Amino acid sequence: MRFDLHIHTHVHSGDSELDPMDLVARAREMGLDGIVITEHEYQWTEKELEDLRGKAPGLVILAGVEISAWGGDVLCYGVTDPFRVKRGMDWGELTREVHKQGGVAVAAHPWRWGQDFEKVLRISRATIDGIEMTSNNMDTSTKRNALAYRARHPHLAGLGNSDAHRRETVGCFQTLFESNIRTTADLVEAIRLGRANPVLPAGQE
Numbered sequence: 001m002r003f004d005l006h007i008h009t010h011v012h013s014g015d016s017e018l019d020p021m022d023l024v025a026r027a028r029e030m031g032l033d034g035i036v037i038t039e040h041e042y043q044w045t046e047k048e049l050e051d052l053r054g055k056a057p058g059l060v061i062l063a064g065v066e067i068s069a070w071g072g073d074v075l076c077y078g079v080t081d082p083f084r085v086k087r088g089m090d091w092g093e094l095t096r097e098v099h100k101q102g103g104v105a106v107a108a109h110p111w112r113w114g115q116d117f118e119k120v121l122r123i124s125r126a127t128i129d130g131i132e133m134t135s136n137n138m139d140t141s142t143k144r145n146a147l148a149y150r151a152r153h154p155h156l157a158g159l160g161n162s163d164a165h166r167r168e169t170v171g172c173f174q175t176l177f178e179s180n181i182r183t184t185a186d187l188v189e190a191i192r193l194g195r196a197n198p199v200l201p202a203g204q205e
């Protein structure tokens with residue numbers, strides 16, 4: 001199944017102009033089977049998700065949260081108490097809390113803006129479950145670093161995401177799951193097992 005797991009809407013991300021109805025329409029156009037909405041420091045509630053699912057039958061719609069942590073951004077999936085994963089936490093603290101809650105943590109656009117990714121991991125003694133390997137917010141050099149890092153750490157999930165803040169970019173990079181992803185639990189399990197790989201949209205491979 002094809003997913004885009006890093007998306008911001010204007011509903012809870014001040015820097016996004018993406019309307020949820022445009023998001024679901026574009027997701028279909030791009031051949032996605034599912035989307036995961038990851039606002040900055042906010043995780044959509046089940047109620048909010050249910051409302052949107054009602055308007056987009058057949059599309060899997062889940063929520064995670066993107067935390068602006070000390071050292072860089074981290075995508076958290078499967079957290080049950082999002083208010084305990086906070087802006088500014090270091091990666092060690094953050095990933096421990098995410099794991100305690102049964103979730104998984106994925107490094108968003110690693111190496112962006114000069115981030116010393118491996119140093120951040122080392123200093124904070126963080127354990128991550130995956131890294132983004134392609135993103136609209138990654139350039140050739142950061143993508144190359146991510147590819148090399150995952151080759152050395154093949155147990156990690158490799159994600160391809162848009163980090164969309166507007167309609168045009170939704171689904172521009174995608175993640176392929178071999179397993180069936182219907183729920184957050186399915187998603188967490190696939191990422192924890194490292195069974196996720198970045199792909200280009202169908203027809204652009």
Ligand SMILES: [Zn+2]
Pocket residue numbers: 006007008066108163
């Ligand atoms: Zn983002």
